[in-house]
Amino acid sequence: MEFATKLIHAGIEPDPTTGAVMTPIFQTSTYAQTSPGVHKGYEYSRTHNPTRTVLQNNLAALENGKYGICFATGLAATDAVMKILKPGDEVVASSDLYGGTYRLFTKVFQEFGIKFHFVKIQSGEDIIPFLNSNTKLVWVETPTNPLLQIVDILSLSSVTNQKGLLLAVDNTFATPFLQNPLSLGADIVMHSLTKYMAGHSDVVMGALIVKDDALHQKLAFIQNATGATPGPMDCFLVLRGLKTLHVRMERHCQNGREIADWLYRHPKVGHVYYPGLPHHVGHALASSQMNDFGGMVSFTLKNDDLAEAVKLMENLKLFTLAESLGGVESLCTHPASMTHASIPKEEREKNGLKDTLIRLSVGLEDIKDLKEDLSQAIG
Numbered sequence: 001m002e003f004a005t006k007l008i009h010a011g012i013e014p015d016p017t018t019g020a021v022m023t024p025i026f027q028t029s030t031y032a033q034t035s036p037g038v039h040k041g042y043e044y045s046r047t048h049n050p051t052r053t054v055l056q057n058n059l060a061a062l063e064n065g066k067y068g069i070c071f072a073t074g075l076a077a078t079d080a081v082m083k084i085l086k087p088g089d090e091v092v093a094s095s096d097l098y099g100g101t102y103r104l105f106t107k108v109f110q111e112f113g114i115k116f117h118f119v120k121i122q123s124g125e126d127i128i129p130f131l132n133s134n135t136k137l138v139w140v141e142t143p144t145n146p147l148l149q150i151v152d153i154l155s156l157s158s159v160t161n162q163k164g165l166l167l168a169v170d171n172t173f174a175t176p177f178l179q180n181p182l183s184l185g186a187d188i189v190m191h192s193l194t195k196y197m198a199g200h201s202d203v204v205m206g207a208l209i210v211k212d213d214a215l216h217q218k219l220a221f222i223q224n225a226t227g228a229t230p231g232p233m234d235c236f237l238v239l240r241g242l243k244t245l246h247v248r249m250e251r252h253c254q255n256g257r258e259i260a261d262w263l264y265r266h267p268k269v270g271h272v273y274y275p276g277l278p279h280h281v282g283h284a285l286a287s288s289q290m291n292d293f294g295g296m297v298s299f300t301l302k303n304d305d306l307a308e309a310v311k312l313m314e315n316l317k318l319f320t321l322a323e324s325l326g327g328v329e330s331l332c333t334h335p336a337s338m339t340h341a342s343i344p345k346e347e348r349e350k351n352g353l354k355d356t357l358i359r360l361s362v363g364l365e366d367i368k369d370l371k372e373d374l375s376q377a378i379g
């Protein structure tokens with residue numbers, strides 16, 4: 001089945017009891033049993049819920065995996081992966097990460113005795129010096145948030161598979177429309193479904209997708225045992241959003257590319273971070289690893305003046321100044337004070353994240369209006 005068809009049909013059948021074409025919202029906490037322990041596969045909604053099951057099966061198909069496992073938020077999904085580790089285990093993680101992921105690793109799991117190495121990762125070679133007999137997991141994002149760096153998943157997985165390590169890829173920025181990490185040898189795909197996947201800025205949710213039966217068992221056990229599961233109404237909203245993912249992503253990519261080109265040629269703009277631009281260091285890799293370049297664009301002003309960058313963000317009218325990304329509406333974020341404030345300034349700067357960086361989530365509005373808005377805000 002091709003991707004567009006999967007979005008609309010994979011794991012989704014009309015409801016057998018009523019014929020309802022849309023997956024019903026099974027707003028129930030519990031299920032009748034005919035005899036103790038005799039039921040239809042559903043006992044309690046933390047463990048299983050039919051609306052969630054449909055979403056999980058759909059996600060598994062979209063990522064060319066076997067199992068989807070949904071969580072109340074993206075961070076709860078990441079949290080579940082960390083809980084398969086033990087004190088003394090070590091993780092090699094990319095140094096350019098979503099701020100909340102960095103906070104979860106350093107402020108929660110480091111306290112429990114897990115050791116993290118934050119490394120600039122572009123390919124498999126970069127992790128080799130940080131591996132030892134305690135290393136269990138490698139965690140990356142690609143494209144990264146907010147610098148849009150590209151990590152070579154195939155090259156990383158050739159190292160992790162050979163050494164028997166798990167490779168987890170946060171695929172939030174790309175979505176399965178642009179790349180499938182499991183098909184490139186990764187073991188776990190993580191999504192903040194909050195972003196492009198649900199796509200309408202009206203729900204917060206996360207997911208893991210895996211192929212391996214034993215790994216699925218461990219993660220599904222944690223999903224039920226620790227209990228950060230999403231409700232059925234939210235699962236319905238994500239299913240509804242996913243039906244148009246391909247159509248939305250095409251336009252996000254088109255608008256993203258136009259905005260990146262336009263910024264690149266603007267005399268007051270300094271650096272533009274967009275993997276679709278030929279000068280981007282990851283451009284060749286992105287061209288082969290991804291189907292297109294996405295709708296996220298970061299940039300700085302030529303004078304690198306923080307007060308001017310702040311004024312620009314205040315001046316924007318169509319781009320709403322807000323955290324998050326991937327919705328139909330365009331958003332603007334100041335990573336240093338918003339999404340990445342939980343990373344210490346010196347760490348941020350070491351990784352190339354300047355306080356003057358502005359991050360755009362380019363939405364689906366008319367490109368002419370978006371350019372006009374940026375133009376008046378830059379002044």
Ligand SMILES: *Cc1c(COP(=O)(O)O)cnc(C)c1O
Nearest residue numbers: 073074075098145172192194205
């Ligand atoms: C938003 C985000 C997360 C966290 O997901 P939540 O749904 O907000 O918990 C993780 N990774 C990336 C890349 C994100 O953008």
